[in-house]
Amino acid sequence: MDIAALSPTCLSTQPQKSRRVLLYSHDTFGLGHLRRSRALATAITSADPHATAIILTGSPVAGRFAFPERVDHVRLPGVTKQADGSYVSQSLDMGIDQTTAMRAGLIKSAAEQYQPDLLIVDKEPTGFRGEVLPTLQMLKDRGTTKLVLGLRDVLDSPEIMGTEWDRKGGIDATERFYDEIWVYGLRSFYDPTSGLDLNEETRARMTYTGYLRREVHVDAPALDAAYILVTPGGGGDGQAMVNLVLSAYEQDPDLSPMAVLVYGPFLSGDTRELFERRVRNLNGRVRAVGFESQIETLFAGAQGVVCMGGYNTFCEVLSFDQRAVIVPRTVPRREQHIRASRGKALGLVQMLDEDQGQLTPQSMIHAIRNLPFQKLPSQSYIPGLLDGLDVVVDRARALMATKPTVPAAE
Template identity: 70%
Template sequence: MNAAAPSANSDSRAAPAREHRIMLYSHDTFGLGHLRRSRAIASALTAHDPNASAIILTGSPVAGRFTFPEKVDHMRLPGVTKLPDGTYVSQTLGLDIDDTTNLRSGLIQTAVEQYEPDLLIVDKEPTGFRGELLPTLEWIASRGTTRCVLGLRDVLDAPGALATEWARKGATEATERFYDQIWVYGPRSIYDPTQGLPLSEATRARIHWTGYLRREVTDVAETPDTPYVLITPGGGGDGRAMVDLVIRAYESDPTLAPNAMLVYGPFLSGEVREAFEARVAKLNGRVTALGFESRIESLFAGAQGVVCMGGYNTFCEVLSFDQRAVIVPRTVPRLEQWIRAARAEELGLVRMLDEERDGMTARTMVEFIRALPAQRKPSQAGADGLLDGLDVVVARTAALLAEK
């Protein structure tokens, strides 16, 4: 029997599948961490899936200074600045913080409604900056077509302080209600950032530890021709004490080697940086400095060692490029960096210069830099087995999208 001919109203060609759309929310009120983490994830997801595109919503004022892959774009939210007393102000618009938050919230919801993402990945803040995500999360929940993931770095803060913060923000309730999965961008064997949070067993069953997010050199930057130690305070906004200590070390010991390559970060303030520049100029090339390098991976790859603060992205780069490192963690406004550095030192991955234990003196920093060549590399302490994060994120994303 001959098969029936297709009717006039049928189309024998299958309609092409819609490209997967991924949106990443990165509130970015301070520093570079959220944007850089979101950029790494978006790059990995679109590289793995040729039918995927991604948009990053970010409040970072320097987002435009980064390069993004072909199928990754970003949308800049109005920026806010955190004052020393912990309050926030609009960066440029002349609006009060409530008006700025409302503006950001409206832009976020419009972007989600127009882009219609299959997956929304929220970095760190379950309700967004000052609750700005809540209207969008409510809208998504009413539609049921977008999967939502909360992405947490390996360490958030001391458990008691974190529980208080999440209670104040309504973050626990939002996590329970709106998120299909929680991804922790670190290994469970290192630290559990949710300890102390009153999450239900059902929500804890949705937590997946990915491992750290491996970094690679994707855009090559110029590096010094002579051996150097890389000095980086990350975004730089809270790096004054560490930078001062390193410069004092080179000032106090004319024989200290190798030379230092200092990257201030974009948020180290003008007057402070000018004072540092004057001191660096007197060191006759033993210390050289850059304001900002969006391709800092190249500098990590070429360094003889690293002196840094303990932010998440910097720590991932230390492990990824197998660098002997001295971490000088901040302890305010949160203990995140200290907890990460102390645990990493305990495992033999890095050395920590602890203010209480070691003292923030030039002599101490000289000793730590001189000891760098004798340190074990992170790979000798098993770091390679901790860096599967991007592979796990890709696999978990594919599984989530396949459920739609």
């Protein structure tokens, strides 16, 4: 979406008739934040014919996703994390400070002109390098926008989160700006704030929503054979898992059913070419595609799933009641390992644990062969497990109902 389309003449001079939701998703790597924001925007606007939503995202592949009616997006200049942990502009001839300043200006301009009733910030309370702070302060001063911080079920280990939020000013920003904190999970599953020194008043503003249910939104033809789905999510850190699955099929010529491998948009280059050669040599026992924006259709038709432990993938496993083997990454964050471990303990999934030396082709062969005998997630009944979108819709409606009306400009 061209931010120029949000001109003051077409928005700020008119009384607000719709309920407007702005979602911020910093997206420096992967697909998780954008896909979560899209799910939230879709649910809120589907439940309210007078609601519209704009997603602010730094994802380089935002344009490859379909957005529903009354949901649009503004693409922020992209940034890339280097091996040493520093960031650089993805495509602009600008330093990271200039790029961040530009992104901050675009975020604030969008908020000024769109005049949202509700702002939902995903995961980072201050945004990437503090870029959302000017917008939070402006909206807080105006008092006409409700501010929500949305957190996934697991952020990282408690000790790391405490240090990280102290460094970024996350505690102060959360306590000072946000009207509510939504945790897209269950308290009984995990508390992502356990390492954070939040005051009791702030904790009283927390709502555990449950996981965000996913559905198939488009009709797609069924595949002509039984298959398991293999997905590393965005794919940028999925080489090890993909290699493990291919090795399993290479070493066991009788391993079945067929695997449908979705690389993800960030698994590319020489590594992708090597994997493609190995797939061709398996003579149809593994089929591979690069990117599937409607991956829900593949989840719905699969006989089981082998995946990494990202939040969105976990939601899809639960939503489509799929037997799943999770191969979580352990660096740079322990998030996926914590999620997979808790899921296994509750009987929702199985996992191959790097800490237990289980990342071997033999372990993967055994896991795939055992998939049909796993319990379905639904057999481990957990009340409210997939109520997340319903709770979000209810909370969004309640917050926007208490928001003062923005007067028309003179």
